[in-house]
Amino acid sequence: MIENLISFSLRNRILVLLLAAGLFAWGIHAVRTSKIDAIPDLSENQVIVYTEWMGRSPQLIEDQVTYPLVTNLQALPQVKYVRGASMFGMSFVYVIFEDDTDIYWARERVLERLNYASRLLPEGITPTLGPDGTGVGHVLWYTLDAPGMDLGEQRALQDWYIKFALQPVAGVSEIASFGGFQKQYQLSLNPHRLTYYNLSVTDVIRAVRAGNNEAGGRKFELSDIGYIIKTTGYLHSVEEIERIPVRTTGTTPITVGDIATVQMTGEARLGIFDRDGEGEVVGGIVVMRYGENADEVIRRVKEKMTEVAKGFPGGVKFNIVYDRSELIEESISSIRRTLIEEMIVVSVVVLLFLFHWRSAVSILVQLPLTIAISFILLNAFGITSNIMSLTGIALAIGVIVDNGIILAENAYKHLSQRFHELNPETPNE
Structure with a gap:
């Protein structure tokens, strides 16, 4: 021949x-x-299932969340093996597929099986899929240089402005936020007052939920003009939460402020993010999707960051701490x-x-x-x-x-x- x-x-x-x-x-x-990257992607073809059940011990998470999910996800086609990890308040299940399996087909099959497996979990627990990124998908890390702005305000800026602006960039799977404080209202209940008024924690939770709501009315016309009636009931301050009635004794309402201390604070954290020993910072991680061109994704993200920075408060700017495009x-x-x-x-x-x-x-x-x-x-x-x-x-x-x-x-x-x-x-x- x-x-x-x-x-x-x-x-x-x-x-x-x-x-x-x-x-x-x-x-x-x-x-x-040709798609350009610094290192080859040798990570496994996997789908991550994340479940949050805050306040529960790792053993309880293992028995009631991780074990039911692992046993049900093992029956999926083209699965090599399933790994589970339980920790305080969180469960991670890693479903490893064959190398030639299409990742988005695999995610669909996992999601189908989760619809059935969710019935085996405790009430109120909803497992979610992790981002469609690889183990080497972290292509860009950035922090916020925001003098004069506290960590709670920086985290709010990251979560409610920057993240939503960078997420739609082509090739980006997720913008993972880190550092700072996530603002929340906290109620510190006084057990003696709860006993005195014959109330339970469930009563307080039910009252706060009912007091943080809006109700719709109807539409009526007056002088050929249509008006929509509604009640505005969303909470906006600590004082409004303190005035929520839990129960009425006779004609006297028992409010949240009578049995609890209400304050604005940050969510409890398991760690901090420190940069160069100079103090805590807030930032995000850009996670790239499967099969994308890392160099192109980083370039598009940087262009978007330049546009996003125009809407920052005075003195705030991006500080890139890891950029794979240089490598x-x-x-x-x-x-x-x-x-x-x-x-x-x-x-x-x-x-x-x-x-x-x-x-x-x-x-x-x-x-x-x-x-x-x-x-x-x-x-x-x-x-x-x-x-x-x-x-x-x-x-x-x-x-x-x-x-x-x-x-x-x-x-x-x-x-x-x-x-x-x-x-x-x-x-x-």
């Missing part, structure tokens, strides 16, 4: 050259459209420089040792063509241009040249033998 292929190529040289030129042009296009640029630049240097050195060595320009050109033309075809294959198999894949191409240059030299020498030897067979009187050189 090889002989027939060689014979066909010799008889159709123009066709072979056009095919090579077409592959080279396709390869150039593949180089420009990507350094890695790609290093490998690109190595490739160019290797191609130049190999070309000089081949020209010096062969000392025959036609043979040297036939060998050297393989280098750019082979590298271009390599990028076509990288894109076809969904492999990013990272430090590992490009290093493999750089190491293969020596093999490409060796094969070319061997084939050129073998062809020259057979041509020489054939020439002397046809011209026996010609002396050997």
Whole structure:
């Protein structure tokens, strides 16, 4: 078959050259459209199920949340194994699928099974899916440089403005917030007063929920103008919570302020985020989706951050603490420089040792063509241009040249033998 292929190529040289030129042009296009990252994504094909049940011990979480979810999710198709982790107030279940499974198909199957498994969980517990990002999807970390603004205000700015502005950027799976205080109203109940008024914690919770609500009315017309009637009952201050009636004794209402201390404070935290030992900061983590171009995602996020920063209060700005694009640029630049240097050195060595320009050109033309075809294959198999894949191409240059030299020498030897067979009187050189 090889002989027939060689014979066909010799008889159709123009066709072979056009095919090579077409592959080279396709390869150039593949180089420009190749997904770029610093490191290869070797993480498993997984779907994370997160369940929150605050205030419960890890053993209770394990028995009533993690175990029912793990046993039900094991029956999904194309699942390799299921891992579960229980901690204080939280449960994590990692469903690992086969490597060739489409991640969004896997997420749909997990969500279908959760609709059934949720019936086995305690009342009020709702498991949710984690972001559709990989283990190396954290491409950008930022903090807020906000002098004069407390941690609660910074976290509110992050959660209610920045996060919603960056989330729609193409290729972003999630903006994970960290640091600061999440503002909340806290009621510290006095047990002696609860006993005195014969009230329970459930009574207080029910009263607060009923007092934080809006009710709709109806529409009526007056003088050809339509009016909508409604009651506004959402709570806006500590004083409004203190005035909520829990029970009425005779004609005297017992309010929340009579049995509890109400204050605005931050949610209880299990840790802090400190930067360079200079104090706590607030920020976010940009998580990239599966199969996205990390370099392009970071560029789009930075452009959006420039736009978002225009709406900040005075003196507030972004402070990027981790940017993978810098590592990507350094890695790609290093490998690109190595490739160019290797191609130049190999070309000089081949020209010096062969000392025959036609043979040297036939060998050297393989280098750019082979590298271009390599990028076509990288894109076809969904492999990013990272430090590992490009290093493999750089190491293969020596093999490409060796094969070319061997084939050129073998062809020259057979041509020489054939020439002397046809011209026996010609002396050997």
